[in-house]
Amino acid sequence: LGLALYASSLCAMSGAAFVYHDYCVIGAGPAGLQAAYFLQRAGRDYIVFERSHAPGSFFALYPRHRKLISINKQYTGKSNSEFNLRHDWNSLLSHDRRLLFRRYSQDFFPNADTMVRYLEDFASLLKLRVQYNTAIIHVTLEKNEQAWNGHYFLLTDQDRKNYKCSSLLVAAGTWVPNVVNFPGSEYVEGYETVSINPEDFTGQTVLILGRGNSAFETAENILGVTNFIHMVSRSRVRLSWATHYVGDLRAINNGLLDTYQLKSLDGLLEGDLEDLAIVKDKKGKLHITLRFYLENRNISAGIDSITLPQDELDNFATRAPYDRVIRCLGWKFDFSIYNRSLRMMPGKGNIKKYPQIKPSYESRGTRGLFVLGTASHSVDFRKSAGGFIHGFRYTTRAVHRLLENRHHGVPWPCTVYPITQLTNSIIKRVNEASGLYQMFSVLADIILLRENATEFEYLEEYPIGVLAELEMQTGRKARNGLFVIIMEYGRNFSGADKDVFYYNRAVGEAQHAWQSNFLHPVIYYYKHLPTEREMRLRPPDWPLPRPNAIHHVVEDFLTDWTAPNAHILPLRRFLENCLGTDLRNFFAESCFLFAFTHQKLPPSCQQGYVRMQGLLGSQELRQHAVQAGLLQDYTHTDFLGDRHPDSHHGSQEHLRRDHGIPLRPLQHLVNAKDE
Numbered sequence: 223l224g225l226a227l228y229a230s231s232l233c234a235m236s237g238a239a240f241v242y243h244d245y246c247v248i249g250a251g252p253a254g255l256q257a258a259y260f261l262q263r264a265g266r267d268y269i270v271f272e273r274s275h276a277p278g279s280f281f282a283l284y285p286r287h288r289k290l291i292s293i294n295k296q297y298t299g300k301s302n303s304e305f306n307l308r309h310d311w312n313s314l315l316s317h318d319r320r321l322l323f324r325r326y327s328q329d330f331f332p333n334a335d336t337m338v339r340y341l342e343d344f345a346s347l348l349k350l351r352v353q354y355n356t357a358i359i360h361v362t363l364e365k366n367e368q369a370w371n372g373h374y375f376l377l378t379d380q381d382r383k384n385y386k387c388s389s390l391l392v393a394a395g396t397w398v399p400n401v402v403n404f405p406g407s408e409y410v411e412g413y414e415t416v417s418i419n420p421e422d423f424t425g426q427t428v429l430i431l432g433r434g435n436s437a438f439e440t441a442e443n444i445l446g447v448t449n450f451i452h453m454v455s456r457s458r459v460r461l462s463w464a465t466h467y468v469g470d471l472r473a474i475n476n477g478l479l480d481t482y483q484l485k486s487l488d489g490l491l492e493g494d495l496e497d498l499a500i501v502k503d504k505k506g507k508l509h510i511t512l513r514f515y516l517e518n519r520n521i522s523a524g525i526d527s528i529t530l531p532q533d534e535l536d537n538f539a540t541r542a543p544y545d546r547v548i549r550c551l552g553w554k555f556d557f558s559i560y561n562r563s564l565r566m567m568p569g570k571g572n573i574k575k576y577p578q579i580k581p582s583y584e585s586r587g588t589r590g591l592f593v594l595g596t597a598s599h600s601v602d603f604r605k606s607a608g609g610f611i612h613g614f615r616y617t618t619r620a621v622h623r624l625l626e627n628r629h630h631g632v633p634w635p636c637t638v639y640p641i642t643q644l645t646n647s648i649i650k651r652v653n654e655a656s657g658l659y660q661m662f663s664v665l666a667d668i669i670l671l672r673e674n675a676t677e678f679e680y681l682e683e684y685p686i687g688v689l690a691e692l693e694m695q696t697g698r699k700a701r702n703g704l705f706v707i708i709m710e711y712g713r714n715f716s717g718a719d720k721d722v723f724y725y726n727r728a729v730g731e732a733q734h735a736w737q738s739n740f741l742h743p744v745i746y747y748y749k750h751l752p753t754e755r756e757m758r759l760r761p762p763d764w765p766l767p768r769p770n771a772i773h774h775v776v777e778d779f780l781t782d783w784t785a786p787n788a789h790i791l792p793l794r795r796f797l798e799n800c801l802g803t804d805l806r807n808f809f810a811e812s813c814f815l816f817a818f819t820h821q822k823l824p825p826s827c828q829q830g831y832v833r834m835q836g837l838l839g840s841q842e843l844r845q846h847a848v849q850a851g852l853l854q855d856y857t858h859t860d861f862l863g864d865r866h867p868d869s870h871h872g873s874q875e876h877l878r879r880d881h882g883i884p885l886r887p888l889q890h891l892v893n894a895k896d897e
Contacts, residue, residue, distance in 0.1 A: 253595025406500030581687020633697030
């Protein structure tokens, strides 16, 4: 029957006209709009399909109580826009500074209605090509050797209009409510429809199924008017400050933990929801029992004929009847619109609510189909921020760069620097970059060394899960070794059962940097690009295979890694050991001396002094350097016997004038001292 329906659908499509676009994007939520922005800036042919009349339809309903848990920090003490995005969890990436979320709300936890307005402005001000009131109800494939990926994607909307595209970007999110079926589940109210008016719960006893932020958000709303609230789930509560995962319970919603632990009637229970059963008595009260008590019994016969747990155990925890039971179990991805030919399969275990995708965010079953936004969270579920705006705005940009290289021959953007700028480049990025900071252990900066290590290419925010495919995915070559810069928490610091406030939890000395617990930069050095096999066999909980060398920059209370002795000096020496060179900056006098006493000059001398670069020396510059203790005062040393000391200085000035020997510029004086 399935084959017959599939064949008939293909026959129907074969006679229909298709509107073609290179890229089709399903969903005009934050991820869909972010993808549209990058496609439009690149001048690509694309269309975004949105089932609602406006973008961000999910936020028009959720969260039900309208307070977002994504922070909107107005002030950081810094004017660097990239740094400030580290603490702005709502803005999408764009060139238009009007579209920063702090211009829409001053609230630290904004209202969801503000997010809807923001997304509407993002789409309209940037003139993104969004087709509203278009619900895609069926997606299938058409084999074609001329297509980019060997097939086209065929889409059908609710009006039976047909569309064809070469690449499909799915940004529809997870919006289908998770429902658990058990005897009596028909008496359960869903989070998506339950009343949000606290007065409707006055004097009632409530049971909530679930233990995520939606469950605690619901409890927080009615905490002051109910008799008591019980909450049941199969897993224990996980606090975000302990797990360092923003999807776990946030402090803004955890009032029920206070009333539970401070013995004010409310409570939390653990149990498998599929083992439960609900029986309704004649007064409309809901009694909790276990499924096996109902085996071979007729639930419609009435509660009097059913054995309840308290009949055998008189202190059974949920023996008191409830007035209402509310389901708050989150959402899952909608697989129903995708034909079998696309092989869009759910994940396994705790990621079964997401489609199976590769670390490149491409479907495991179909080439050219990429999953963006919340639905792509299986790549870093419970590890990083890829399921949230402040994370997937960067993974969406990464996918765009992969597509630009694959389909249009545009290599991954990079900047080429002389090797003398290696330390500075890393320090600048780890102190400013938002993508590295938010997508820790998932996105990394890659430094590709060029031949003889005289220059390097700097690639930003590449998905480390496909590091072995770097040359193919970016169009760049990694023939001479590479550095990988990522942010990491300590290996054993995060977890639901961890005490993250214990004494001596912080490391402050550089020699113990590898024991750092809080988020800190880690630099991996590889002489050769890791292989697929090495990626598969990497140690448990390691984001990357074992490198040839590794360096941890010690954690910092201010997340400011600019301390000369604690941060910069150990990093520079690590890089020097890996490269076998000296990365210090030297004055012209030192370079002049090295030229006569060494076979090889340091890179700063090769790329500056030898090329006649820098400011010509003057008495003022020399005096400043001597007073700062950066140069020896040779004017008081008689190198030429009977010659007056001033004549030596005059000879040096004459030599510089004749041969153009430069001094280093003033801005290098602070870093020029030979440590």
